[in-house]
Amino acid sequence: MQRTFIFSFLAGIALSVVLAAVMPLPRHERIASSIEVLTNGGRSEEFIIRFPEDRIALPDVPSGLIVLDGGAAYGLAQANSAAGAELFRLRDVDDQIIGVASRISARTPSSRSPSVSNWMLMIPSRGSLVMTQQDSADVSPVRTTQGWTLPARRAPFWAAGSRYRITSGPEPGGQGRVLRGTAEFARLTGSYVETWERNSSSGSGEISGRIRLSTVLRGPQ
Amino acid sequence: MxxxxxxxxxxxxxxxxxxxxxxxxxxxxxxPPERKTSSLTQLVVVDSSGLGSSRQPRFAFGDEADPALPATTLKNARVDLALLKPDEPGASAMAVKLSAVSPTNDLLRARLSADVTWNIVWPNHGSIFLAGADNHWPQLKAASLSALTGGGFSLGEERFELTDLSPGTRFQGVVGGSGALTEVGGRYAEATGPGGEFVGSRLRLQARTN
CATH class of the missing domain: 1.20.5 (Single alpha-helices involved in coiled-coils or other helix-helix interfaces)
Incomplete structure (x- = not known):
């Protein structure tokens, strides 16, 4: 009887360990990445965000933060300055949704550019990239008589044309800086360029278009 | 018998x-090696709003009006927006936290984590990026023990360390930043609020200037 108990007890322990080993854990669906290997080293990859359809609206707004442009973005205002946060779904060049992205823009007194923008791109099956840039125009929230708004949501911003290169530094050639990657992007650094392309404006005045993030990543030298 | x-x-x-x-x-x-707890700045999540992971429907990031865009690639991802305040007098900050279930999870090695990146911004000053992983194993352990002892699968009012500042653990760092915080580096640790909630979480920053 004692032997039966010990045997079944050990079998129970073994069963638990086997269950822990084979229990299916959440896995990310992976879409083949569209990477171009560059002849002079490194690799380039382009990410696309369509606006307004790729904007992510949150179920509510944290107290102390403000809503910009009817939920297109969120902000934190202090005195005459505000930082804006935009949340997006991220697409590859084949228009497939592969991740999420956030863009935070703000004016900073120590920077020579009109505003500074930070990007986080997270592709669950591959990892994340964090990137920062000086902006060629002020794209941070501005205060109007109607409240805080994003300049690109207003028609005058697009007066110069329908294509706008936002990145103007700090890397040579006016490119932004890829600070770090995680998981598959770990140990990669590089540069990128953010470009906004306007399609049209609907009857309601809603501006549509896409944001193109063109990255060049390199491994350690 | x-x-x-x-x-x-x-x-x-x-x-x-x-x-x-x-x-x-x-x-x-x-x-793990002993924890360092010197020269810390602490930020507390005062309020937040989030989308994704198990708390929302599977297609939280998808377009319900367009089934062709179900965003199944994002079903284990999460986005949080938060207002942070320092535990000492100082300016508030806005933060975005992106997280996704880690592909290296393994129950036999007590790995149940999410890969995370943070971007924290102080208007008119600068911003920093954090990158690392949140370990949810202590929460699973506490809830399981609670269930075994008849208390239900509950976390009670306990706070949980998601990360620590131990040297030698996997990368858990201040990646860099912009504005006045461009040259900042260091490490960070996060602990949840009571009951494992995101609101009330504490971020401990052990920052240094490069």
């Missing part, structure tokens, strides 16, 4: 095995 003894033995073994897996015996053989 023999069958009953075998059943009792099997159940006792399963419970023992379950507790054994929860106690992370592999980790006990390799204890």
């Amino acid at each position: 023999r069958g009953l003894v075998a059943l009792v033995g099997l159940c006792a073994g399963i419970v023992t095995g379950f507790l054994l897996v929860l106690s992370d015996p592999i980790g006990l053989l390799n204890p």
